[in-house]
Amino acid sequence: MATPEQINYTRIAEAIVYIRENFRSQPSLDEIAEKVNLSPFHFQRMFTEWAGVSPKKFLQYISIEYAxxxxxxxxxxxxxxxxxxxxxxxxxxxxxxxxxxxxxxxxxxxxxxxxxxxxxxxxxxxxxxxxxxxxxxxxxxxxxxxxxxxxxxxxxxxxxxxxxxxxxxxxxxxxxxxxxxxxxxxxxxxxxxxxxxxxxxxxxxxxxxxxxxxxxxxxxxxxxxxxxxxxxxxxxxxxxxxxxxxxxxxxxxxxxxxxxxxxxxxxxxxxxxxxxxxxxxx
Missing domain, CATH: 1.10.10.10 (Winged helix-like DNA-binding domain superfamily/Winged helix DNA-binding domain)
Structure with a gap:
């Protein structure tokens, strides 16, 4: 049975795929949360607990421009x-x-x-x-x-x-x-x-x-x-x-x-x- 951490990573991985494919349009929190079937509030909290930063800040790091x-x-x-x-x-x-x-x-x-x-x-x-x-x-x-x-x-x-x-x-x-x-x-x-x-x-x-x-x-x-x-x-x-x-x-x-x-x-x-x-x- 998957642990909460594993479930969270699976959701986060789905979000990362979406961010990587759409980073040029800088998708909003609501957009990303919708793609992983979570409420914006729940997604924000889960993501911040996993990454230590907000989804918005994480988006900045993952953008190709960051690289x-x-x-x-x-x-x-x-x-x-x-x-x-x-x-x-x-x-x-x-x-x-x-x-x-x-x-x-x-x-x-x-x-x-x-x-x-x-x-x-x-x-x-x-x-x-x-x-x-x-x-x-x-x-x-x-x-x-x-x-x-x-x-x-x-x-x-x-x-x-x-x-x-x-x-x-x-x-x-x-x-x-x-x-x-x-x-x-x-x-x-x-x-x-x-x-x-x-x-x-x-x-x-x-x-x-x-x-x-x-x-x-x-x-x-x-x-x-x-x-x-x-x-x-x-x-x-x-x-x-x-x-x-x-x-x-x-x-x-x-x-x-x-x-x-x-x-x-x-x-x-x-x-x-x-x-x-x-x-x-x-």
């Missing part, structure tokens, strides 16, 4: 200046708390042989998750529409590993990223299976501050492979750890959202949710 504004001439300094200067609270979250470690060549080649992987299912503001960990860190996190299919995908990524349904401390700590108070969050460690190029791209994604966006071309420039935008896009598309490795913060240079393994509606929701939380925290 374009973030890709102006100041973007060149986001990776370095914003990271060095630091943003308060949520804006510094990823940069301060995440460490990354690639699997050894042997682990990679053998498909996770001799690795013991714990996994569990969890709720997030953006839908259900499958999260998995080794003794070294989070190795997989994906939005899950179907628990069986999600687990099959995890096992396909690590065909020779051992699996155990268990929520361990590594997972529990990582899931704290969805809470409103991150002050006691310990370091989130990642243990990733990927090529050297993929891991380099994923490391670069971690430097994008929460609430900010960048382009595939900018990522290619940061890893000193300016002509490798297509390869960068492929590596981003193979990201095994949703949200923690923020591939949702990468859009096309013209401001279009680009692709997302877990759906463009969810990508839009995450981008606007992060922007709303950063702006409300500063």
């Amino acid at each position: 374009k504004n973030l890709l102006n001439d100041k973007q060149a300094s986001l990776f370095d200046a914003a990271y060095e200067a630091g943003l308060s609270g949520t804006g510094r979250l990823h940069d301060l708390f995440i460490q990354i470690e690639g699997m050894t060549p042997g682990e990679y080649k053998n498909g996770g042989a001799e690795l013991d992987i714990n996994y569990s299912y969890a709720e997030s503001p953006f839908g259900d998750l499958l999260i998995a960990s080794t003794s070294k860190g989070i190795c997989h996190m994906s939005f899950s529409e179907n628990e069986i299919l999600s687990l099959d995908d995890l096992k396909h990524r690590f065909p020779n590993a051992g699996f155990r349904p268990l929520r361990d401390g590594i997972q529990q700590n990582a899931l704290g990223i969805f809470q409103n108070d991150w002050t006691n969050l310990s370091q989130v460690k990642l243990h990733l299976k990927g090529t050297a190029f993929q891991i380099k791209v994923w490391e670069t994604l971690l430097k994008i501050p929460m609430g900010k966006l960048t382009s595939y071309g900018n990522i290619a420039d940061k890893i000193t492979r300016p002509k490798a935008s297509r390869a960068v896009g492929t590596a981003i598309g193979n990201n095994p750890v949703a949200f923690l490795i923020p591939c949702h913060r990468v859009i096309k240079s013209g401001g279009a959202p680009g692709g997302y393994m877990w759906g463009l509606t969810r990508k839009s929701a995450i981008i606007a949710w992060e922007a709303a939380h950063v702006n409300s925290d500063t």
